[in-house]
Amino acid sequence: MLNEAMCGRFTLTASPDEIASLFGLATIEAFPPRYNIAPTQPILIVIGGSDERPAAPRPGRMTMLVRWGLLPGWLKDAKGFPLLFNARSETAAEKNAFRAALRHRRCLVPATGFYEWRRSGSAKAEPYLLQPADHRPFAFAGLQETWLAPDGSEIDTAAIMTKSASGAIAAIHERMPVVIPQEAYDGWLNCRDNEPAEALALTRLVEGDFFRAVRISERVNAVANTGPDIQTPLPERERGEAPDSEAARPPADAEQFRLL
Incomplete structure (x- = not known):
């Protein structure tokens, strides 16, 4: 199946200067902090930079704004097509929707x-914010496609790759987004020289212990809530028990985990 259960919401609040420094970008346009990014919305991606000479900025590396929800280039009509905002790393090389992008159009x-929802039994789903311990920006592994609409317009799209959860995330959900470490950016983006098998090996470098989970309020559930307050930790008296990896289950009825 193409459908994925996560990552369904994430956040990008770093400054443009921080992003330019992290990815070795010569130039970058200003963009505002975003606290509740959802599928079908525009997202920032980084492409290019296959020249692996040790230089900063990286030659050819640039940013794009794309629709979060990949549309394969071979697609004739997007009406009724699933919203592919995630791609399973274990099977992407075999799926028609992702195979070409994995070979030719990898992105960061x-x-x-990012946000994840935990359900234990019949209890209401509990939202968590997952961030690196140092709170610095990082990069998900992504796949990019440009779709030619019937009217001749082009739509740039992308999906975020996922894998089996580990570490802190496994106590909340069974899947997690793939993170590419900074030292592997060139290897992931270099579609000219690195075959899919080499690139997929990079998806195993960062595990769930990279993140720390913080229980937050249900305000994050609504896409319309986009302010920094949605990331405020829930008061300790309202958090309930800590996640238990054996008891935790993904929220079966949370819309943010479904491809529509």
């Missing part, structure tokens, strides 16, 4: 955190 998706 800058982020500062």
